[in-house]
Amino acid sequence: MNWKTALSVVFAVIVGFLMGKFMLNQYNSEYELAPVFNQNSDKYYFLRQGEYESFEDMEQNMMGFDYYIYDEKDNKFITYVGITKDYDNMIKIQGYFTNAGYTIYVDEINFKNEAFSVLVDQYDQMLRETEDNLTIKGICTQVLAKYEELVIKSDDSN
Numbered sequence: 001m002n003w004k005t006a007l008s009v010v011f012a013v014i015v016g017f018l019m020g021k022f023m024l025n026q027y028n029s030e031y032e033l034a035p036v037f038n039q040n041s042d043k044y045y046f047l048r049q050g051e052y053e054s055f056e057d058m059e060q061n062m063m064g065f066d067y068y069i070y071d072e073k074d075n076k077f078i079t080y081v082g083i084t085k086d087y088d089n090m091i092k093i094q095g096y097f098t099n100a101g102y103t104i105y106v107d108e109i110n111f112k113n114e115a116f117s118v119l120v121d122q123y124d125q126m127l128r129e130t131e132d133n134l135t136i137k138g139i140c141t142q143v144l145a146k147y148e149e150l151v152i153k154s155d156d157s158n
Contacts, residue, residue, distance in 0.1 A: 040112050044108070044111070046080045046108075047080060047082035049068065049102060067145065083140075083143050083144065
């Protein structure tokens with residue numbers, strides 16, 4: 001075997017190694033790939049006020065709120081006072097309730113409901129354009145009521 005052939009083989013192996021390394025590094029990129037099963041769902045920010053051991057405790061502690069929804073999980077009652085898809089609006093709503101003296105937590109929940117998604121997009125646009133506390137409070141109430149109507153009641157009927 002002459003030296004030109006040997007040099008060509010070594011060069012081909014090095015190029016193959018570098019190309020393989022480049023291709024494998026593409027899988028470790030900084031870009032997050034969307035999971036296949038969640039591709040058709042929307043991400044919502046649910047603003048949670050608290051978790052209560054009993055229904056009576058929940059009702060007693062939520063008396064200061066005009067409107068809220070709750071979910072029962074693991075024998076606890078979890079209350080929500082706002083829903084949005086927009087991060088900046090989530091911060092705005094959380095600030096509104098924090099200024100009113102409440103501690104608000106944020107849960108990210110993914111689900112698909114086209115009618116509710118369109119409605120939340122419209123309310124999110126209104127929220128972006130306002131700083132008025134009464135308007136923020138009214139929008140939160142409307143979104144929660146529509147969530148009950150379009151998501152909870154439609155799930156109950158299925």
